[in-house]
Amino acid sequence: MTAEIFRIGFLPLVDAALPILAHELGFAEREGIRVELVRDMTWATVRDRLLYGHTDAAHMIAPLAIATTLGRDRPPVPLGVPFVLGLNGNAVTFSSALAAEVGLSDGLGDPADTGAALRAVAGARKAAGKPLRFGVVHRYSSHNYMLRYWLAGVGIRPDEDVEIVVTSPPFAADALAAGEVDGICVGEPWNSIAVDRGVGHIALATAQIWRRGVEKVLAMRETILDERREAVEAFVRALHAAAAHFVEPGSAEASADILARPEYLDAPRDAVLRAITDRIRVAPGGTPLHYPDFMFQYREAANFPWRSQAAWLYSQMVRWDYMAFDAAQAAAAGHVFRPDVYRRALAGSTAPLPGASSKLEGGLDEPIGAGSTQGRLTLGSDRFFDGRAFDPDDIEAYLAESP
Incomplete structure (x- = not known):
């Protein structure tokens, strides 16, 4: 069987880890996917390569996938996000x-x-x-x-x-x-x-600022999602396996060795290793301190594309582009995140699958059990620093109460 080729654009950041490790450690190959990684230096270039077909998918900042779909700063091109590559970091x-x-x-x-x-x-x-x-x-x-x-x-x-x-x-x-x-x-x-x-x-x-805030995603053109659905789902499975490996005890040293290489981050190995192990050197010459879940790649369905997270990003786009709320645009923004593809890809696996596609963001102080259609799911604290919560079904009221 001929392997499906996925060309993936990325920036040299620690949270590009999952597609890199899926390639380097054979998780993609086991799913019949051959990954080709394309390193860039700006998000604009990552986006443009994706839009013009130079890549099939991209490690991308989540709001850029939404902005591209909605036509901010350029003609709109619908993108889909079937997998979240990490929270915070x-x-x-x-x-x-x-x-x-x-x-x-x-x-x-x-x-x-x-x-x-x-x-x-x-x-x-x-x-x-x-x-x-x-x-x-x-x-x-x-x-x-x-x-x-x-x-x-x-x-x-x-x-x-x-x-x-x-x-x-x-x-x-x-x-x-x-x-x-x-x-x-x-x-x-x-x-x-x-x-x-x-x-x-x-x-x-x-x-x-926002515990469990959505960060990088796997983004691709909607046409790729539709035309190569089986290959996309196989790649989602490969990324999920890479995420599980990434958080395994004892894997950090080897992961840092790979990520620090010139073709990937081209960065000091120690700095990469500190990020992976949630250790932060705050001041020059200081001893690294441990901040739990500084980066969050796997537990609590971290890779699930919650549409409520996309909705929060849209609310901030409205707020900081100083524009009016638009219900149709809000719906389009939410549709960029594709929990349906994620669920289909991981059905029958050991991955917990949330029963809902959206939730109240910022409403949890303590871990709580959540409804799932597969496996047991616990969600941890996701508080905003100011104690506010975001209801994706009432974005206008949220914006009206924003300082």
Whole structure:
């Protein structure tokens, strides 16, 4: 039998792990899939390769899949997301100078306390005509939305009190070092590289802003989903197997060896290993601290494409593009996430399959059993730092109550 070829675009980030490991460790081959990995340096290039057929699927920031489908910044092309590659795994890193002004310590900051200190600095800088500037990886990225959500929640108005610009992940530490930005919100290992270079200080993990926040996804054109359905489902199974392996005790060292290689992340192995094992070196020269579930790749149906997560991302798009809510657009945004494909691919396996496709986001303080059509499913805390919850069936009310 001839193997199905999947060309996958990716950026050099730790959360590109699952397609890389599916290829390197033979999980894809066992499903009859031959993976060809295409490394890029910007999300715009990853998206364009996908749209013009240079790749079949992509490791992609979740909001970009929605923005592409809705036609933000370019003609619309419907995309589908049958698999989530990971939750959280990003951080907000300040320049050394800003960290000193805010008074960061050797541990992660508290979102409210750090936000209050930052608000004072931002006000003074704005009054002096030199507003703080933060770098995010793309306008339509979870990094942008998580940063804005936190800033607004502590009384800092994005685009008014501070500036937010785009910087590619591999160049984020360089932007800090050059003084082009005062802070970055980026994925690993680039926060850790900024710290190890002595130019940055990690203020917060994005998991402190939204615990279990959706991050990277496997995205593909809807036409590929429809025309190559069996191959897509086989690849979903390969990714799920790679995810299970990724979190196995004793696998981290070998995974870090693979990911750090020049053709993948081309990054220091130790920085990659720290991210995989939930250890964060907050300040230059500091001892790495353990922050549980800094990255979240497998448990609690982490790979399931919840339509409520897509709906939250759409709510932030409405909010920060300063546009009106549109029910048809909200429905289209939710449809980008494809739990139906995920369920079909993993039916009959040991994977827990949620019975619902949407849920209240941010409503759990403690682990709780959830309904499933296959296997036993427990969902852990998914709180937002400000205690708000998001009902995907009432986006307009949520937006009306946003600060």
